[in-house]
Amino acid sequence: MIIAKNDEAKRSKIWRIVTLVSSVLIIVIAIFLLTKLFTANPLEGTWVDEDRSLRLSIKSNGTIDVSVPEVAEDVSVGVKLNYTMDKEEKTITIKADESEFKKIAEKSDGKYTQEDLKNALDSVTTTFDYSVDQEQLTLTEREYGEQMTFIKE
Structure with a gap:
């Protein structure tokens, strides 16, 4: 009252x-x-390959930061790539930026070249079908059907 x-x-x-x-x-x-x-972007976040050889940090602004440890001996390299995603078809296309490769190779002081970076990221720069199941991301290459599995960090 x-x-x-x-x-x-x-x-x-x-x-x-x-x-x-x-x-x-x-x-x-x-x-x-x-x-x-x-x-929301279902792929956004940090994903690590099963054998910890590849790390993807997918951002909502259309960029992916890829960390590749096998470019040169005892050197881990972070490269920024661009991507486009089609949510209806569940595809993601990852594209390399040649100028980014050139900048990173120049900063390395001869430890690795643009060609080394291209070869290390060759398996990533293509179009994939994606599937997200709880904390696991599976990328299936559209052309050959090879799969890469990532776990969310």
Whole structure:
């Protein structure tokens, strides 16, 4: 009886306002969750190859940071690649940027060349069908059917 001091009309008005505000809040949260569920990038995050030889950091802005440890002896290299994704067909196309290879090779002081980088990333720069099952990403090459499996970090 603290609210509106036994005034039934004021209590009724307050109750309607509380109900309206909570209903609007529930609808806004539901819209947010549905939008996030259906528009989010299912591949976004950091993925590691089963044998830990390849690490993919997929970002929502259309870039992938690939860390390849086998380019040169005792040297791990991080390369930025671009990708396009088709959610309906569940495909991802990863493309290399030649200027990025050139910059990284120049910074290496002769430890590896552009050709070494291209060869190390040759298996990644193509079009894949993707499948995400809980914490596991499977990329299947469209042309030859080779599969790569990654685990989410």
